[in-house]
Amino acid sequence: MRIGILGCDSSHTEEYTRIFSSRGVAVNVYWDPDPEVARDKQKIFGVGEVVTDLKDAISNVDLIMVEGRYGDSHFSPAKEALLEGKRVYIDKPATINATEAQELAKLADERRTVLSSFSPFVLDSSYQDFFRAHHGSSTFVISSPAFCRTIYHEKARDISFYSSHATDLLAHLIRGFPAEVKVTPNEEGLWVDVFYESGRRGVINLIDDADEFYRVVSLSGTNLNLLDINPFGDMYERTADYILETFSKQEWHPGQFDQALASMHLIDEIRIKAGTRAWKK
Numbered sequence: 001m002r003i004g005i006l007g008c009d010s011s012h013t014e015e016y017t018r019i020f021s022s023r024g025v026a027v028n029v030y031w032d033p034d035p036e037v038a039r040d041k042q043k044i045f046g047v048g049e050v051v052t053d054l055k056d057a058i059s060n061v062d063l064i065m066v067e068g069r070y071g072d073s074h075f076s077p078a079k080e081a082l083l084e085g086k087r088v089y090i091d092k093p094a095t096i097n098a099t100e101a102q103e104l105a106k107l108a109d110e111r112r113t114v115l116s117s118f119s120p121f122v123l124d125s126s127y128q129d130f131f132r133a134h135h136g137s138s139t140f141v142i143s144s145p146a147f148c149r150t151i152y153h154e155k156a157r158d159i160s161f162y163s164s165h166a167t168d169l170l171a172h173l174i175r176g177f178p179a180e181v182k183v184t185p186n187e188e189g190l191w192v193d194v195f196y197e198s199g200r201r202g203v204i205n206l207i208d209d210a211d212e213f214y215r216v217v218s219l220s221g222t223n224l225n226l227l228d229i230n231p232f233g234d235m236y237e238r239t240a241d242y243i244l245e246t247f248s249k250q251e252w253h254p255g256q257f258d259q260a261l262a263s264m265h266l267i268d269e270i271r272i273k274a275g276t277r278a279w280k281k
Contacts, residue, residue: 001248004029004061006054006077007068008041012091012236016065017045019240031057031077032068054080063248064088070155071096071164075104082107082115087250089243090117090260093164097271098264105257112252117260119168120235121214123242127235130216130227131173137218137225139201140173142166144214146189146206159271163206164263165214167270170194170202171262173216178202181266183273190274194266204266 003020005013008030017027026047031054032038038050051057054077058064064081066074071093078095081088082104094117095101101117108115121127144166147157155161174196182193189210194202214229 001025001063001244002028002061003063003065004031004057005041005065005067006031006057006081007066007073008032008038009034009073010067010069010091013041013067014044015236016067016240017041017047019237020244021045021047023240023244025244029057029061033073055084058084058086062087063243065243066090071158071160072155075100078104078115079107082111082113085111085113087114087247088116089247090115092117092119092168093160093267094257094260094264096158096160098261098268101257101261101264105261108252108257109254114247114250114252115257116247116250117257118172119165120239121165121169121229121231122172122235123238124229124233124235125238126227126233127169127216127229130218130225134218134220134225135173137220137223138199139203139219140170141203141205141217141219142169142215143205143207143217145210145212146208147210148212149209150212159206159274160267162212163204163270164267166204166206167263167266168259169214169216170204170266171259174198174200174202175259175262177262177265178269181269181273183270185274190270192266192270204270206270 030038030042064086075095145162178194179197180195184191189208190206192204216227218225
């Protein structure tokens, strides 16, 4: 399986290349809108080639990983790859908004090709243990940064950058689209109530200007369970293994992108209802 990474300005490009190399698998193609960025990443490991033309980069591989750092860089390369019938994995967030995500889902269905996007945190081993034990709980509270003090780029303050980990986790814990979303600003950030027709409820607690952290709490009756996810845990190794072992064999099926769509729907709802308060201070 030949692998191409589109978008090389993220540390995830290095991380996945390192993990693949440790598994005896090379990334074959790197592409970035800025070819020098792609060359810098390619030189670190000395594998693969830098291709400056996007369509040529896509045509030379079987599996596309869209790894641009910010969500607004994901739609165009993912769309081009799907038009060529390639299997596509998009790092979080899937896109910058639900409209773009819906267009990609429709295109993947028309071409009957695999399209997947999720936060690597859903494959973290500690989270997977938590999920197996508590996924049937009636309420979940997920806390994460709205934005972090460690990165001051304006795009890192968009609600989709850090908070998409939280929305992806909630979309994984409670499947389907919410019936109602309420957003309440507070002194620390944002409190997001998410209600589902099933009667289940999610809460996303977004903290402004925080250190990077992710906490999941399940509530069912009087039972409370808490998990702090280590953002430097084993989720990237497990995601790389998922891609190598499962993604290459996975067949297209209806609804394959629904979790990502539900997550992007939540991002849109938060952005619209909170306005600039959601990502700028």
